[in-house]
Amino acid sequence: MIRRLASGFIARLSLSLLSLLPSALLCSTANAADYPGYRQADWIAPSFTFHTGETLNNLKLHYATAGDPANPAVLLLHGTYRSGADMVGKDFAGEMLGAGQALDASKYFLIMPDAIGVGKSSKPSDGLRAKFPQYNYADMVLAQYRLVTEGLGIKHLRLVMGNSMGGMQTWMWGEMYPTMMDGLVPMASQPIEMASRNWMMRRMLVESIKQDPAWNGGNYTTQPPSLRLANTMFGIATAGGTLAYQSLAPTRAQADKIVDDRLNAPVTADANDFIYQWGSSADFNAMPNLARIQVPVLAINSADDERNPPETGTMVAALKQLKNAELLLIPASAETRGHGTTSFSKFYARQVGAFLKTLPQR
Structure with a gap:
C-alpha cells in the first residue's frame, strides 16, 4: 500500500504529525551511556574483495551496539560522511531508542556500524590515501552483512533502517538479502538511479x-x-x-x-x-532489482528534500512496483530541515513504532 500525503493537506498534516509527539519528547536528550549494554568495538575482515576486484586485507569495521544480543536485532545505517554515532545522537535516539519508544534498546539489539570509508572504519586517510580501493554502496552493504553475520553471529534482523546514504543502502539490503529481515525503513532516499541534481x-x-x-x-x-x-x-x-x-x-x-x-x-x-565518500554513490541504482524486495517497506521522506524532491513523482512510481510499501512524506515547515529532516525522529517515531507492530515474524 502506498500512502501519499497530498500537497493540499501539508499545513494540517504538519500540525498533526507534531501533535502526535508528547511535549516531553520534543526536548528530550540522549546519551549513549543511557542505553543498556552500549558498547563500541571493531570487527576485522581478514580479506575483503571490492566490486572492482581489488582486495584489502584486514578491513576494519567499527561499530556500536546497544541492548541484549538475545533480543530481535535492528540494523541502523548512517548518512554520507557521518558515522554510526549519529544513531545515538539526541536528534534521532532521543525519541527512538529510549524506554517505551519505537526501538527501545531494552527490547531490541541495535547494531550501528561505521561504513567503509568513515568514522573509525578503514578509510583512505589511514595511510593508503588515493590508493585505497574504490568502494561503492554494494561494498558497504556487503561489509555490513559480513559484520552482522560473521562478526556478530546474527542470522536475522527484525528491521533495517537507514538515513540518506543509509536509506539507499536499506533498499539494497532488501534486494541483496531479501529474507534477512522482517521490514525496511529507508529514509531521505529513493531507489532510483543516482542522477539529476x-x-x-x-x-x-x-x-x-x-x-x-x-x-x-x-x-x-x-x-x-x-x-x-x-x-x-x-x-x-x-x-x-x-x-x-x-x-x-x-x-x-x-x-x-x-x-x-x-x-x-x-x-x-x-x-x-x-x-x-561522495563518489561512492555514483553507480547507485536499486530500480532494476526492486522486485526482489519481499518484506514490507515504510519509506520516509520530507516534502522539502532538496536531493529527493517529491514533485518528480519518481518515488511514488517506484513504490508501485512493491507489494507492500507505504510512503510517509513529512510536510515542509520552518521546523523541517530539507534533506536533513529525517535526522530528527520526532517527525516519524510514532509511525515507525506502528509499522513494527504490523510486521510478521519470520
Missing part, C-alpha cells in the same frame, strides 16, 4: 576538490582550501529546507552569519576520504 551537486563537490592544485592528486600535506568551501556550498544547496532558511535567515546579515559560522568551523574531514 542529486548527482550533479555530488559531482561538483568532488570536482571542486580534485581541481584544486593543493589536492595534488591526493598527496597533499595540508587539507586543500577547497574542502571547506565545497562542503559549505554543498550543505547549503542540498540540505536545510527552503522554509527553514527563510525563517533562520530572513535578512542578509543573518544569512551572512550562517555562512560565516560554517566557513569558520574547524575542518575535521579529510579531502581524500571526502572524495571517496
Whole structure:
C-alpha cells in the first residue's frame, strides 16, 4: 500500500504529525551511556574483495551496539560522511531508542556500524590515501552483512533502517538479502538511479576538490582550501529546507552569519576520504532489482528534500512496483530541515513504532 500525503493537506498534516509527539519528547536528550549494554568495538575482515576486484586485507569495521544480543536485532545505517554515532545522537535516539519508544534498546539489539570509508572504519586517510580501493554502496552493504553475520553471529534482523546514504543502502539490503529481515525503513532516499541534481551537486563537490592544485592528486600535506568551501556550498544547496532558511535567515546579515559560522568551523574531514565518500554513490541504482524486495517497506521522506524532491513523482512510481510499501512524506515547515529532516525522529517515531507492530515474524 502506498500512502501519499497530498500537497493540499501539508499545513494540517504538519500540525498533526507534531501533535502526535508528547511535549516531553520534543526536548528530550540522549546519551549513549543511557542505553543498556552500549558498547563500541571493531570487527576485522581478514580479506575483503571490492566490486572492482581489488582486495584489502584486514578491513576494519567499527561499530556500536546497544541492548541484549538475545533480543530481535535492528540494523541502523548512517548518512554520507557521518558515522554510526549519529544513531545515538539526541536528534534521532532521543525519541527512538529510549524506554517505551519505537526501538527501545531494552527490547531490541541495535547494531550501528561505521561504513567503509568513515568514522573509525578503514578509510583512505589511514595511510593508503588515493590508493585505497574504490568502494561503492554494494561494498558497504556487503561489509555490513559480513559484520552482522560473521562478526556478530546474527542470522536475522527484525528491521533495517537507514538515513540518506543509509536509506539507499536499506533498499539494497532488501534486494541483496531479501529474507534477512522482517521490514525496511529507508529514509531521505529513493531507489532510483543516482542522477539529476542529486548527482550533479555530488559531482561538483568532488570536482571542486580534485581541481584544486593543493589536492595534488591526493598527496597533499595540508587539507586543500577547497574542502571547506565545497562542503559549505554543498550543505547549503542540498540540505536545510527552503522554509527553514527563510525563517533562520530572513535578512542578509543573518544569512551572512550562517555562512560565516560554517566557513569558520574547524575542518575535521579529510579531502581524500571526502572524495571517496561522495563518489561512492555514483553507480547507485536499486530500480532494476526492486522486485526482489519481499518484506514490507515504510519509506520516509520530507516534502522539502532538496536531493529527493517529491514533485518528480519518481518515488511514488517506484513504490508501485512493491507489494507492500507505504510512503510517509513529512510536510515542509520552518521546523523541517530539507534533506536533513529525517535526522530528527520526532517527525516519524510514532509511525515507525506502528509499522513494527504490523510486521510478521519470520
